[in-house]
Structure formats: structure tokens, C-alpha cells
Amino acid sequence: MERVTAADYHDIAVPSDPQISPDGDRVAFVRRQPNDDDSYEATVHLVNVAGDDGPRRLTLPEGSDAEPRWSPSGDRIAFTSTRGADDDRQQLWVLPVDGGEARRLTDVGGGVSQIAWSPDGERIAFVQSVTADDRAADRDLAVPDDYEPDEHPDPRVIDRTVYRAGERYFDGRRSGVYVVDADATVGGVTDPDPAEFGSIERVTDREADFAAPTWGDADTLYYTEPVGDDPDDSVEIAIYARDLAAGDAERVHATTGWGADLAATADGRVAFTRAEPDRVSMQQTDLRVLDVESGVVTDLTGDLDRGLGHGTTPQWGPDEETLYFATPDEGKTALWHVPADGSADPERLLRPGTVSAATVGGETDAGPESVAVAYAASEWDHPGDAFAHDAGDDETTRLTELNADYLDERAIGEPEKLRFESDGTEIQGWLLTPPSGVDGGESTDAPDADEPYPLAVEVHGGPHAMWSTAGTMWHEFQALAARGYAVFWSNPRGSTGYGEKFTQAIERDWGAVTMRDVMAGVETVADRPEVDASNAFVTGGSFGGFMTAWAAGRTDYFRAAVSQRGVYDLTGFYGSTDAAYKLVEGDFDTVPSDEPEWLWERSPAGHADAVDTPTLLIHSEDDTRTPIGTAELYHRILRKNGVDTRFVRYPREGHELSRSGEPAHIVDRIERIARWFDGYSEHHDAERALDRPEDDGLTAGEESDGGGEEDEE
Numbered sequence: 001m002e003r004v005t006a007a008d009y010h011d012i013a014v015p016s017d018p019q020i021s022p023d024g025d026r027v028a029f030v031r032r033q034p035n036d037d038d039s040y041e042a043t044v045h046l047v048n049v050a051g052d053d054g055p056r057r058l059t060l061p062e063g064s065d066a067e068p069r070w071s072p073s074g075d076r077i078a079f080t081s082t083r084g085a086d087d088d089r090q091q092l093w094v095l096p097v098d099g100g101e102a103r104r105l106t107d108v109g110g111g112v113s114q115i116a117w118s119p120d121g122e123r124i125a126f127v128q129s130v131t132a133d134d135r136a137a138d139r140d141l142a143v144p145d146d147y148e149p150d151e152h153p154d155p156r157v158i159d160r161t162v163y164r165a166g167e168r169y170f171d172g173r174r175s176g177v178y179v180v181d182a183d184a185t186v187g188g189v190t191d192p193d194p195a196e197f198g199s200i201e202r203v204t205d206r207e208a209d210f211a212a213p214t215w216g217d218a219d220t221l222y223y224t225e226p227v228g229d230d231p232d233d234s235v236e237i238a239i240y241a242r243d244l245a246a247g248d249a250e251r252v253h254a255t256t257g258w259g260a261d262l263a264a265t266a267d268g269r270v271a272f273t274r275a276e277p278d279r280v281s282m283q284q285t286d287l288r289v290l291d292v293e294s295g296v297v298t299d300l301t302g303d304l305d306r307g308l309g310h311g312t313t314p315q316w317g318p319d320e321e322t323l324y325f326a327t328p329d330e331g332k333t334a335l336w337h338v339p340a341d342g343s344a345d346p347e348r349l350l351r352p353g354t355v356s357a358a359t360v361g362g363e364t365d366a367g368p369e370s371v372a373v374a375y376a377a378s379e380w381d382h383p384g385d386a387f388a389h390d391a392g393d394d395e396t397t398r399l400t401e402l403n404a405d406y407l408d409e410r411a412i413g414e415p416e417k418l419r420f421e422s423d424g425t426e427i428q429g430w431l432l433t434p435p436s437g438v439d440g441g442e443s444t445d446a447p448d449a450d451e452p453y454p455l456a457v458e459v460h461g462g463p464h465a466m467w468s469t470a471g472t473m474w475h476e477f478q479a480l481a482a483r484g485y486a487v488f489w490s491n492p493r494g495s496t497g498y499g500e501k502f503t504q505a506i507e508r509d510w511g512a513v514t515m516r517d518v519m520a521g522v523e524t525v526a527d528r529p530e531v532d533a534s535n536a537f538v539t540g541g542s543f544g545g546f547m548t549a550w551a552a553g554r555t556d557y558f559r560a561a562v563s564q565r566g567v568y569d570l571t572g573f574y575g576s577t578d579a580a581y582k583l584v585e586g587d588f589d590t591v592p593s594d595e596p597e598w599l600w601e602r603s604p605a606g607h608a609d610a611v612d613t614p615t616l617l618i619h620s621e622d623d624t625r626t627p628i629g630t631a632e633l634y635h636r637i638l639r640k641n642g643v644d645t646r647f648v649r650y651p652r653e654g655h656e657l658s659r660s661g662e663p664a665h666i667v668d669r670i671e672r673i674a675r676w677f678d679g680y681s682e683h684h685d686a687e688r689a690l691d692r693p694e695d696d697g698l699t700a701g702e703e704s705d706g707g708g709e710e711d712e713e
Contacts, residue, residue, distance in 0.1 A: 001411040003435075003482035006670035007699045008410070009475055010034045010663055013402040014384040015045075015376040017067060020361035021074045022318075024372035025049055026097075027399060028058070028068040028077055029386050037664035037700065044068045044079055046097070049372060049388040051397040058095060059102065066090060067113070071182070072121045078105075078182075080112050087149060092126060094182060105184045106200065109139035109147065110173065114211065117182070118218050119266060124182050125203070125213035125221055129173040132207065140176070141200045161232035165578040167622040167654030177203040177210045177223045179244065203242055204249075214262040214270075219245045222252075222270055224260045232579070235280045239272060241292060253290050253297070256280065258579065261313045265320045268292040269340065273308055281464065281586030282504050283307075284496075287314055287325055289340050298342040301325075305499040309333065312358050316340075318366040324349070324373075326358060328466040328497030331417075331428055335375070337368040350389055350396070353379035354471040374399075378470035380414050382407060411435035413481050415469045422492075422520035423513075425505070429490030429521045430469055432481045433530055454535035454681045456485040457522055457558070459492075461542030463510060463587070466497040472659045476670055483674045484683060486531050492517030508588050510543070511550040511602060518547070522557070537677045541565050541658055542626055546604060549634060552615055553607030560644075560680040562673045564618040565626050565655060568634035569606075570599045576627040605630065608637040614644035616676040616689070618669060620653035620661070644690060648672060668700035 013033040020027050025048060032042040042064040047055035059065050063083035070077055075097055080090035084104075089111035095102040106112055110128030117124055130140045131150075139147065152171055163170050184199035203221060204210045209231065214222045221242045228234025237260045242249040257275040264270045270290045275283040284307030287300045300323065301308070308314065312326035317337070324337050325346075333355035338346040349368060358375035366372070370392040378384040386399040415430040433453060458477070460467045467473060467489055480487050491497065492514045494506035506513045526533030538558045540548045545566020552561045567573045571592040574584045584599075585591060592599055600606040615638060619631045628649065638645040650669075653661045658669065672689070675697045679688035686697075 001435075002409050004410050004412070004475070004478040005482065005699075006479050006667045006674070008406070008479070009667050009670075011403075011406050012383050012475060014378075015356075015386045015400060015402060017357050018359060018374040018376045018386050019068050019070055019077075020049070020359045020372055020374035020388070021070050022072060022361055023074055024318075024362035024366070026074075027374040027386055027388060028070065029055075029374075029376060030066060030068065031055075031057075031402065034663035038662050040064065040663070042066065044077065044095075045400075047386060047399045049374070049390075049397065049399065051388070051399045055386070055400050058097075064088075064090075067115050069115055069117060069124075071117050072119055076121075076182075078115055078117065078124055080115060089149070092124065092180065094124075103185055105180050105182070107142050108178075108200070109134050109143045109149070110176075114213060116213050116215055118179075118215050120218040122182055122218070123179050125177060125179050125215065127175050127177055127211060127213060129170075129175045131172040131174075133172075135176075135202075135205065140178070140202070161230055162579045164624045167624060174207055175209045175211055176205070177213045177221070179203055179221065201244075203244070212260060212262045214264045216241070216264040216268060216270070217266040219243060220264075220268075222262050222264050224262065227254070235275075235277050235582070239270065239290070241270075252292050253295075255288075257285060258582070261308075263314050263316050263323070265316055267320075269320075271314050271316065271323055271340070273314065275307075279586040279589060281583045282507065284500050284503070287323065287338070289323070289342075298340070300338045300340070300342055301346055304336075304346050306334070307496060307500075307503075309496070312355065315360055317360050317368070317371050318362045318364050322367050322371075324358075324360050324371075326355060330497055331430075331466065331468045331491065333377070333468075335373065337371075349373065349391065352387065352396070353377040354468040356384070356471075378474055380469040380474075381412055383470070383474045410478075411482070412478060415477075418490075418521065418524060420521055420524040422517040425493060425502070425517075427490055427492060427517050427521060428498075429488060429524075431525050431528070431531075432477055432487040434481050434484055434486070451683060452530050452532035453484060453486040454537065454677070454683045455522070455525065455531050455533055456480050456487045456677060457518065457536065457538045458487060458489040459514070459518060459538065459540030459544035459547040460489070460495070461540065461544045462496075463494040463506060463514065463543040464496050464503055465543075466491055466495050476658070479670055480674060483678075485537070485674075485677070486525070486528075488521060488525050490518060490521045492521075506587065508590075509602070510546065510587065511554075511604075514547055515551055515554065518551075519555075519557075532683065535559060535681050535683060537561065537680070539564065539673055542655065543567070545626070549604035549611075549615070550607070552611045552613040553604055554610070556613065558613055560614040560616075560677055562616040562618060562676050563631075563634075564669070565620055565623055565657065566604070566617075566631065566634075567626050568604045568608075568630040570603045571596060572630040572633065573626065574599075576629055578624045580625055605634050605637060608634055609641060611638060611641070611643055614676070614680055614688075616672065617645065617647045618650075618672065619648070620650050620655065620657045622651075622653060623655045623657075625655035644688065646676075646690060664700040668698060671698050671700065 018029040044059040045055040092106040110130035114127040181199035239253045255274045256277040306327035314325040336346045373389040413435040415432040418429040539562040541564035545563040548563040635647045678684040678686040
């Protein structure tokens with residue numbers, strides 16, 4: 001058996017966004033795999049829920065596909081794609097499921113996202129972000145053949161509290177809601193006449209940010225808008241209902257949170273998410289239902305000590321009497337159902353591995369006893385597949401084995417589940433040791449089964465997040481273990497999935513509380529004969545980067561550290577991040593002008609003078625969530641103090657580097673972590689990374705095979 005390597009990232013396919021057909025018989029999903037060092041292939045695939053036939057690809061490997069959505073009749077799938085474009089603007093396409101060419105419905109300047117079919121299948125709602133000039137020139141309806149997106153303004157003038165996110169500046173763009181005729185066909189034209197493109201209708205037409213288009217009946221569209229004196233600085237979100245026939249919009253309710261998901265029925269009930277507005281970053285997200293006609297709101301999850309999770313949107317079941325949603329739940333994802341009238345408490349339908357998305361389907365009267373569920377999940381023994389669950393038979397079918405050939409050739413280790421105490425609180429963690437039977441060759445980074453293993457401690461981001469045995473960290477954990485490290489990770493206090501009190505335990509104290517929990521886990525595994533705790537290393541990203549640097553300034557326990565896209569100065573973070581400055585206001589209950597010295601004391605940079613742990617800093621140059629400036633500060637302090645350090649900066653990358661960055665960068669990042677640790681490990685015959693040639697031990701940029709398949713569609 002071969003060992004897992006960082007370069008294996010090119011060989012791994014993952015599913016996302018599984019969508020079950022209205023009759024519950026088939027599942028469409030996106031299969032994504034690196035194409036080369038710079039790009040991915042993302043195509044829509046289809047598989048039946050019986051699992052007796054393998055998935056077949058529906059779309060051509062041209063551009064990047066996303067958001068497959070079934071028509072209400074189940075005969076068509078709408079999706080977004082960059083095919084045929086020379087930039088990254090997604091356009092809307094519709095494909096007959098049983099054969100035929102995909103048809104493009106839009107050619108708009110702002111790109112297309114958040115698509116939703118009308119109940120009669122005649123129209124599709126979507127969101128795009130454009131400037132006022134784009135709307136004035138009707139480029140949000142159609143663009144000319146010679147259209148090229150504007151370069152960024154020079155100079156760039158900022159008039160908003162939050163003016164960038166997701167690696168990009170807004171530059172005057174605002175998100176609006178649109179509706180397009182599902183039978184439209186759009187091609188490029190030299191000089192578009194708006195009258196010729198009447199198939200696209202502006203639902204919203206003013207300077208604001210609208211999102212989450214959701215249909216009630218065929219003429220009623222719901223959507224959201226952040227509101228307040230400064231919507232960028234507000235957590236209040238208005239919910240609107242627009243009568244498309246009359247052209248009138250009415251504000252029907254308001255909710256609070258960092259965002260709001262909607263789901264609606266034809267008879268005027270709207271499910272929506274809500275978090276308490278006071279210190280919102282510390283609050284769990286609940287599910288409520290509004291009866292638009294009466295104005296009555298029903299709280300469905302107020303007594304459930306779990307918050308709704310990211311990546312899964314609440315959904316009405318086929319009977320339109322039951323709502324389905326997902327939460328993090330002690331290292332796994334739980335899928336729940338609850339009656340929409342609040343007549344009973346939520347019940348857990350199933351609790352598979354790490355779920356990235358789920359949808360429900362089935363006959364129109366199907367309730368929780370007979371509904372069909374499609375979901376994408378990963379577990380310790382695979383990085384991701386599509387599954388179907390039949391509630392009637394209480395049976396789950398694995399629909400895909402996307403990485404069967406790869407897994408057959410690799411030694412995959414099974415993490416050991418751990419429970420340990422910290423300050424009287426039970427903490428969950430895992431320990432993954434190098435797998436046996438691995439052909440390591442003569443490489444100096446091969447594991448040695450005759451000795452105890454050095455320990456690599458991983459700390460998750462968030463801080464209000466949850467790790468499991470799989471998910472986006474599957475490859476990194478397995479690669480470090482195959483490199484010869486015992487890998488330990490945990491969900492310290494502050495994590496989600498263990499209740500509100502657990503999440504709020506780091507109030508005004510990110511560093512000390514989390515470090516006590518992490519070190520309690522380290523002490524637990526240090527007693528193991530297979531672990532050499534005198535050779536311990538630490539790494540983490542985002543909040544995990546904060547904690548890595550915090551630990552380096554508070555203990556000499558770790559021989560080396562790798563801090564990734566971290567927050568090193570809370571005041572600098574507050575001023576330079578996107579909407580995440582609310583983490584300072586919520587988690588710390590303060591702002592820099594009120595307690596500048598107090599925030600400095602709770603920042604890793606405030607203790608950088610005490611660091612002598614060799615520390616590698618990794619950051620993305622276009623990171624708008626944890627901007628690079630505080631990393632530059634921290635690195636300069638370490639350099640001035642003579643600490644072994646290096647600063648690796650990735651161009652063109654944002655905060656999602658480790659999850660969706662350029663494949664070569666993802667591989668390079670993992671290899672640099674391992675190479676840095678190797679240089680200070682007594683178990684690896686390797687020089688310090690600082691003493692090795694720049695490319696020594698790095699494979700990024702070498703030619704690799706992509707994951708292409710034969711053309712379909």
C-alpha cells in the first residue's frame with residue numbers, strides 16, 4: 001500500500017450540493033477535482049437512489065459548474081456555469097435530464113448565483129451583483145459581445161463600512177434579485193436592446209444588497225435585505241414578499257443574524273433562520289416560521305441546544321407540513337425534522353458523518369416517515385461521496401465511490417475517538433497514528449514503526465466551528481500521519497455542536513480557555529507509548545492560527561509551529577477584516593477604542609516577545625477575512641527577536657486557501673507544514689527548512705494528471 005502524500009490532492013474528487021429529484025428517485029450533484037496546478041473540473045453528475053448504476057456525467061467539462069437545481073416537473077436541471085466565458089462570471093443554463101443540449105438563459109454582467117425555480121417551472125429567480133452604471137446601461141440584463149468587466153477603480157474610494165469579502169472588493173457592486181423565463185435562449189449580441197431581453201426581469205432595482213430568493217406560489221417571490229441606519233453594520237435583515245404579477249413588494253417580517261436562509265410554501269408560510277442580535281457571534285441560530293397572513297411567528301428550535309449549521313439550508317418536505325434542517329452535533333452532522341406548527345419537538349432523522357449539504361424529496365404527501373434524503377458526506381475512510389436515505393425503510397444507500405481506485409492503493413488510518421476533561425468539562429478529540437503496511441521507500445519523511453511518533457497538534461478555525469474525522473481536513477490529517485506524525489485534533493470550548501454554554505465558554509477569552517482545552521488533550525495523548533510528546537508540533541488556520549501563535553507565546557512545549565492565515569492583533573483585525581469584525585464586538589464585548597490595551601493583551605502579537613518557538617507563517621495575500629497585515633506585524637517581531645521564522649505568502653488566494661485554493665498552492669502548503677516540522681523533529685533525518693534549498697521537498701508545480709472524464713451532455 002502507498003502512503004498518502006500532499007500531492008495526492010490532485011487525485012481526490014469530492015461531491016457537493018446533492019439535489020434530490022422531486023419524485024425522490026434521482027440525485028444530481030457536482031463532482032469537483034483538480035484539473036491541473038491552477039484549476040478544477042466541476043461538472044454535474046446524476047445517479048439513481050437505488051445505487052445500482054454508477055453516476056453519469058450530465059455536463060461537459062468546460063468551465064466550472066455549480067448549483068444544480070431540478071425543475072418542479074423533474075424533467076430539467078438548471079445550473080450555473082462559466083463555460084464559454086473568459087472570466088469567472090457564472091451564467092444560468094438549463095439541461096434536459098433525459099438527453100439534449102444545455103441551453104444558456106443569461107448573459108449578464110454580474111454573474112448568476114442563488115438560483116430557484118418557480119413552482120410552475122416557468123421562471124427561475126437568481127441573484128447577481130452589479131453597479132448602478134451596469135443597471136443604467138442594462139448590462140444586468142444582457143452584455144454586448146465585446147463586453148469586458150471593468151478593472152478596479154483607480155483610485156479606489158470607499159464609502160461603506162464593509163467594502164470587500166471573498167477575495168474581492170465590492171467596487172460599487174450591489175446584489176439584486178432577478179427572474180428569467182425558463183424557456184429563454186440568450187446569445188451574445190453586438191448592441192443589445194433591452195426590449196429584446198424582456199425574458200429577464202429586475203425584481204429589485206435600488207442600491208441595497210438583496211439575497212435568498214425563495215418562491216411561495218408561482219407569483220410570489222420572497223427575498224432578504226440587510227437593513228438599519230448602516231446595513232453593513234447591522235444584523236437586522238428584512239424579509240420581503242413581491243407579487244410579480246402586480247409588481248408590488250411588501251416587507252413582511254424582519255429577522256436577525258449574520259445572514260438569513262428562507263424556505264416558503266404556496267399558502268404563505270415562510271421558514272427563516274434567526275440568531276439573537278445581542279453579541280450575535282456568540283449565539284446559536286434557530287429556525288422559525290412566519291404565517292404571512294396572520295403575522296404569527298412560531299419558534300421551532302428554541303429548546304434544541306444546537307444551532308443550525310452552515311452549508312445546509314432549511315427545507316420544507318414534500319408534504320409542506322414538515323421542515324428539515326441540519327446542525328453540528330458532537331463531531332458529526334445531525335439531520336432533523338420538525339412539524340412546522342411547532343406541535344412537537346425536533347427529532348433527529350439521521351446522524352451520518354460530516355455532511356456538506358442535504359435535500360429532501362419524495363411523493364407530495366411524504367412526511368418524516370417516508371421522505372427520501374440525499375446528502376454528501378465524508379468519513380474517516382473516504383473524503384466524500386453521495387448518499388440517499390429512505391426514511392420509510394430506515395436504510396441508507398451509498399450512491400457513489402468517487403475515490404475507489406485511489407483508496408484501494410492507499411493506507412488510510414482510522415482515528416481513535418477520545419474524551420477527556422478540561423476544567424471539569426468533557427472535550428472530544430481524536431488521535432490518528434501513522435498507518436501500518438505503508439511503502440515509504442527511502443524517503444527521510446517515511447514513518448518509522450519501531451519508534452514512538454512525533455505529535456502534530458491541529459487547532460480548528462472559527463472559533464465557532466466543529467471538526468470531525470473527515471470533511472475538508474481529511475487529506476491533511478492523513479498526509480501528516482503518513483509522514484510519520486501522530487495527529488491530534490479536538491473541539492475545545494468555543495466550538496459548535498456541544499450546546500450554547502460550550503460555545504460561549506470563551507467569552508472575552510479566546511486564548512486561555514482554548515489553550516487549556518487543547519493542552520488537556522495533548523497531555524492525554526502524551527501518556528501513550530506510541531506518542532513521543534517530547535517531539536510535539538502545533539498548527540492551525542484562521543482562529544487556529546491565532547491559537548498557534550498564542551501557544552508559541554505562552555509555552556515552550558512545542559518544538560515548532562506553523563501558523564496559517566491567523567489573527568495576531570485583534571485591533572488590526574477589527575479594522576481590516578470584512579464583516580468578521582463582529583467577532584470582536586460579540587465574542588469580546590468591546591471595541592478597540594474602549595479597551596485598546598486589554599485587546600492587545602489578548603492578542604498573540606502582544607506576547608510575541610516571549611516566543612522562541614520556530615514559527616512558520618503562512619498567509620494569503622487576498623485574504624479579506626484575516627487580512628495579511630497582522631501577520632506582517634507578527635513576523636517582523638519574530639525577525640527582530642531572532643526567532644527561526646519564515647513568511648510564506650500565496651498570491652491570488654483568499655481565506656479559503658486550504659479548502660479551495662489553487663491545487664498547487666494547497667499541495668505546497670501541506671508540504672511546507674511537514675517540511676517545517678521535519679526540520680525540528682528527532683524522528684526525521686531532515687535539515688531545518690531554513691537551511692534547505694527552496695524547492696527541496698516540495699512537489700508543487702510538477703506535472704500531474706487531472707481528473708478529467710470523457711465528454712457527455
